Amino acid sequence: LExxxxxxxxxxxxxxxxYLNKVRHMSPEKRTNQxxxxESMFSKSREFGDDKVSLAMQTYEMVDKHIRKLDAELARFEADLKDKSSGRRKELPEGKNSAKKKCEKDKKKRKSIKEEFEDEIPKKKKKKGPIEEEEVEVSALSPFPLSTHPSDVLDMPxxxxxxxxxxxxxxSYGEMIGCDNLDCPIEWFHFACVQLxxxxxxxxxxxxxQEERKKK
Structure with missing residues (x-):
């Protein structure tokens, strides 16, 4: 159409x-025909223009109709999502509470194990083979925090x-280290006392x- x-x-x-170039040389009859x-061509152009406007309006209405339909479908879809999400949220609190209870139970269990372990006195592990003594790496934990100062411990009952x-x-307090001499009479030492x-x-x-080993 365009x-x-x-x-x-x-x-x-x-x-x-x-027409404008030849009008002076035309007869009245020819002028009228021209x-x-x-005018006839102008009428046709006006009809084409009207058809073009009408087609544009129809296209606009059709697009607008589809847009409204899509908006309605989108609103319905969002409403369904909200209903589903609200239903899930109603089920979540119970699951969260059970998970929280389980977490608290695990914490109590770990605390109980820790208290039992802290009640034990650090003992040096020794293991001898038929030919030679095996090196056993030993580290100990103390019932006192690492930040405990010796003076604080002395003040405690x-x-x-x-x-x-x-x-x-x-x-025993703080972090301690065990001497690798299996015959060491003391066995365990505080880090601060041996400059560690x-x-x-x-x-x-x-x-x-160390002094005994040097003498040998």
Missing amino acids: HYLDNLMKKIDKAATD LNQI VDPNEPTYCLCNQV KTKPKGKWYCPRC
């Missing part, structure tokens, strides 16, 4: 230009039956055992 309208407008322009032809360790002859901040790699001997 193509036909463009061609018709070009014909009208050409006919009007020819004007009628131009001490069980007279609790064994003592280290060069300071005090109870981290556990050394390989074998470690206490100051007394």
